[in-house]
Amino acid sequence: QTDSELIEAVVLPMTHKDMFDTIGIKPPKGVLLHGPPGTGKTLLARACANQTNAIFLKLAGPQLVQMFIGDGAKLIRDAFELAKEKIESGTSAGAILFIDE
Structure with a gap:
């Protein structure tokens, strides 16, 4: 279920921005992934960045x-x-800023 929710909240608004603009839906500005270590949060965020041709920036909370x-x-x-x-340089279609624990 998390995969489909991320696709709806992150991937589709970035890959089909024109459709969202046309129907007047504003996508979320952020997503919070939570769970115990080793459950794939970073992997999901990286996959979203890959699917959207977005730059993936990872910062460590500490x-x-x-x-x-x-x-x-x-x-x-x-x-x-x-x-x-x-x-702005066209190197990336968007950005995903991931702050890890």
């Missing part, structure tokens, strides 16, 4: 809790900036 205030936020800003550059 990286975001840095020693100095603002370092974690800078890492996230940098990831979004990289994704934006890839999309």
